[in-house]
Amino acid sequence: MFFTIALILYAVAFLLLALLPGYLGFSSSQAFSFTAKDGWCTSSIQGFGVHCFGDFYYSLRFANLDAPWSTDLFAYPPLSLLFFKPFAFWVAHDQLSRLPLIVYMLLSIIALLIPAIHTYKSGRLKNFQAAALAALSLMAAPALMAIDRGNNQLILVPMVYFFCLGILERRTRSAFIWGILLVLFKPQMIVLGAIFLVAREWKTFFKWIFSALALFLLSFLLYPKGVLSNFKDYLHQIDAYQNSAIPGSITPTNLSIANMWSWWYDHAISSTGPIPTPSPFFPSYVTVVIGLLVALSLLFIGRFRGSIVNLFVILSLPILLPNTSFAYYLCLLLPLFLIILADTLARGEPGKRFLRKESGIESAPLFSLFASRSNSILLSGTFFLLFIPWPLPWGFIPSFHDESWAAIGMNWIIGQFIFLGLFISLVFTGSIQAIDKRANR
Numbered sequence: 001m002f003f004t005i006a007l008i009l010y011a012v013a014f015l016l017l018a019l020l021p022g023y024l025g026f027s028s029s030q031a032f033s034f035t036a037k038d039g040w041c042t043s044s045i046q047g048f049g050v051h052c053f054g055d056f057y058y059s060l061r062f063a064n065l066d067a068p069w070s071t072d073l074f075a076y077p078p079l080s081l082l083f084f085k086p087f088a089f090w091v092a093h094d095q096l097s098r099l100p101l102i103v104y105m106l107l108s109i110i111a112l113l114i115p116a117i118h119t120y121k122s123g124r125l126k127n128f129q130a131a132a133l134a135a136l137s138l139m140a141a142p143a144l145m146a147i148d149r150g151n152n153q154l155i156l157v158p159m160v161y162f163f164c165l166g167i168l169e170r171r172t173r174s175a176f177i178w179g180i181l182l183v184l185f186k187p188q189m190i191v192l193g194a195i196f197l198v199a200r201e202w203k204t205f206f207k208w209i210f211s212a213l214a215l216f217l218l219s220f221l222l223y224p225k226g227v228l229s230n231f232k233d234y235l236h237q238i239d240a241y242q243n244s245a246i247p248g249s250i251t252p253t254n255l256s257i258a259n260m261w262s263w264w265y266d267h268a269i270s271s272t273g274p275i276p277t278p279s280p281f282f283p284s285y286v287t288v289v290i291g292l293l294v295a296l297s298l299l300f301i302g303r304f305r306g307s308i309v310n311l312f313v314i315l316s317l318p319i320l321l322p323n324t325s326f327a328y329y330l331c332l333l334l335p336l337f338l339i340i341l342a343d344t345l346a347r348g349e350p351g352k353r354f355l356r357k358e359s360g361i362e363s364a365p366l367f368s369l370f371a372s373r374s375n376s377i378l379l380s381g382t383f384f385l386l387f388i389p390w391p392l393p394w395g396f397i398p399s400f401h402d403e404s405w406a407a408i409g410m411n412w413i414i415g416q417f418i419f420l421g422l423f424i425s426l427v428f429t430g431s432i433q434a435i436d437k438r439a440n441r
Helices: 002-024 028-032 054-060 078-082 085-093 099-121 127-139 141-149 153-168 172-185 187-198 202-222 227-242 257-269 284-298 307-320 327-332 334-347 364-370 373-386 411-439
Strands: none
Touching: 002 373, 028 141, 054 085, 054 099, 054 141, 078 172, 078 202, 085 099, 099 127, 099 141, 099 153, 099 334, 127 141, 127 334, 141 153, 141 327, 153 172, 153 307, 153 327, 153 334, 172 187, 172 202, 187 202, 187 307, 202 227, 257 411, 307 327, 307 334, 307 364, 307 411, 327 334, 364 373, 373 411
16 A cells, blocks of 8 residues: 555645646755755856756865865865766866766666665566566655765665665675775765664674774775874864854755754744754754663664664664754665565565575565554555655745745655654554563563
8 A cells, every 4th residue: 555655645746746847846856955056166167057067066175185184174085085086087187078977977877776676686576576676766756865965865775775684684794894995985974884783782782882883994094194183173063064054944955863953943843933053942952862762762663663663773874873964864764665665566476575585584574663653653644745756836836936945845844854753653663562471571
């Protein structure tokens, strides 16, 4: 039923995408992404038309510098930045060519499609089933947003996919390697080690912490001139980036818990209405309190819930806990939805399933996310509102037509609060169940 409704809503969304922009005169891409005129490149020789694919061209400014983090705001770690070096050299020697951008976008799309390709090549799904998985990957709103930005989130999709697959099939070594690679690209992904914590794999957990920190520090040798100063500058940029987004802003969509609280305080709690300055509750203690509650809860979940629930909770942490977390970070959850879909398709054939039999794991745990009615509703709402590219801006409502955020999709505000509700529900219902079972022993 979930996927039947999803397919119907996707059809409606793309029908609206084809018709509404022409009727109402707004940018359809801006409804589920950023403004098209991002101004981070020279439009006459870069990008396409008014659009720059800004995260791509902005990264090229720093890739070949000896001290990339010493000037403008830029928070990519060394390995992420190294990925852009070939493109930076290419653009520097052929400034009039858009071919580097095209090649980068093709590589990003291929990375996005690797989960679907893997399901077919490994014999887990048939041609049509793998094609359905590929279509869902390409149509997901966070993926379209990452493409629209030229962001490197899509490069992470296969890494997250193989990490999740390793966890679900109990191939710890594979999950460990892919997880460490994720940390080198995005250091906040070190929280993925919590999956070993909740499984009580203490040796693996401490090995994870040591390996992730050591390899991340060593990665600064990729920019060897002034390693220590580069590391200090990077730490400064991380702090600056976390405070770069305007607290409580609707645009661009920021999924941070602290940002959601600030928006709620400014618009729903404060009797004075929206205010231009951050609320007194933003951002430190909200994030710290939620982080501590999650950390305590992780001590209880794991033994009493399916692995898919643990993965969903832990993959949500680097999306919800930072102060600045734009909506394309939802690409981190996309592989998990793809695995659920792939398992659904595989279960349609007698005697076949998506997860390997030698793993000793039944397919049923994949559906533990739907175990309760409330979680089913919250999960469906999260997917339907945040993963379907709805072209329904606030300007569709006449009273909001002249607002600065009128072109932003209405689904983002509603969807992110439902997502937060799902996250809290999965964390604390798991904790309560664990406490109850321990008390009954």
